[in-house]
Amino acid sequence: MSTVVVQAFITLDGVVQAGGGPDEDREGGFEHGGWQAGYDDGDIVGEWESRTEALLLGRKTYEIFARSWGVWDENAEGLLGELTRRYNRIPKYVASRTLTEFGWKNSQLLGPDVPAAVKQLRSEPGGEIRIWGSTQLVRTLAEHDLIDEYRLVVYPLVLGTGKKLFGDGFPFSRLSLAESRALPSGILINIYRRSDAG
Template sequence: MSTIVVQAFMTLDGVVQAGGGPEEDREGGFEHGGWQDRYVVDEGEGATLVAEWESKTEALLFGRKTYEIFAGSWGVWDENAEGLQGEFTRRYNRIPKYVASRTLTELGWKNSQLLGPDVPGAVQSLRAQPGGEIRVWGSTQLIRTLAEHDLVDEYRLLVYPIVLGTGKRLFSDGFPLSTLALVETRALPSGILVNTYRRADAS
């Protein structure tokens, strides 16, 4: 059986929108894109932690918008780049990528495929297969759908010490009731708090 793992960079007030860059996602007039830039997570303990997580990733699961962001970055970056960027680019190109979309009909990034109209059913089938971690990045609407069908096994949340007061939140109003157990927490030198939660019935 595989494991569905949601990994998210989020603010203290739960915002997950456009942490990576100013133009990543301006939906809703969001003006704080790139809010992660002032914090270091890819050095020392943070780099070791992220590398450990990525080594377990056997597939990626996206909504349309996040897929297009990843395909336009990791999907075209140089696999021979130094450090984590090259390592992750090679891994992301190699592993399967599954996309939930009502509008896309073709996917250009290699080893990508659409989940089809029954997203919960398709994800349940993927989860039932032998394997490692199926990682979900971004994709707040998809995560909500997965939670509604009890398909999220673990949340890895990197909580940044910043409050934005606006933007898309991972756990927005109306998010389904989810009972979780905190299985690990650690503080990085940058002030980022890393919390790992699993389904309460699996802890």
Template sequence: MSSIVVQAFITLDGVVQAPGGPEEDTEGGFEYGGWQTSYVGGDDDGAIIMEWESKTEALLLGRRTYEIFAGAWGVWDENAAGFEGELTRRYNRVPKYVASRTLTEVGWKNSFLLGPDVPAAVETLRAQPGGEIRVWGSGQLISTLAEHDLVDEYRLVIYPLVLGTGKKLFPDGFPYTRLALAESRALASGVVINIYQRSDAS
């Protein structure tokens, strides 16, 4: 059986929109794109992400996140040094499963559309032998997965920052979810990494 693992860079007020760059996602007039980048390089969070990504056997993405990833990891140089090259090689190799109501084809190699019944398709993927199926971004998709109890783990990299606006990982109306804290560690920058897994408690 595979595991559905949601990973997110998230602020103290729960915002996950556009951590990586100014133009990553400006929907709703969001002006703080790239908020995560000022914390990069001063800690071991990059090594932690690489450790996590070494376990990625597939990506599960919503349409917008797929297009962002395909326009970045899908075209970057696999021979680049360090973090960029390693992730580019891995993301090109693994299958990418895309939830979309509008796309009719996907051009990034090893990419597949899930079809109209996303929960059923994901349940089938999850039931197959394998490792971690990674979800980045994809807020609407995460809500759908949570509604059908298909998320096994949330890995949250929490930044000591309040933006006051932006898309949230757990917005109003998110399905009731009870989790157990599996691991927590604080970095020198003030960033806290919390890993939550599904709880047997109701």
């Protein structure tokens, strides 16, 4: 059985929008893109991504990733090259009602019944299926109890605006804290699992 894992860089007020760069996602007039800059989150991404066997992405996040990881140099030094190689190699499953063609290799559409498709993926052997961003997809999967773990990198920052991971109307979810650690930069790393996931 595979495990569906949501990873998110998140502010204290729950915002997950455009942490990586100023033009990553300006939807809704968002002006705080790149809010992660200036914080040291250690090598947590490298550690976690070494276990990623597939990506599960909503359309918008897929397009952001395809424009970056899908075209960057696989021979780049360090984590950039390592993640580019990994992301190009593994399957990418995309939830979309509008995309019909995929330029990024190993990408495929989940189909019209996203929860059923993810349930099937989850039932197969294969390790960790990683979700980045994709707040609408996360909400849909939470409504069908298809998320096994949330890995949250919490930044000591309040933005007051932006897309939230757990917005109003998010389904009731009982979670257990599996791990928590603080970094010298003030970032907290919290890992939550479904309370019945052990």
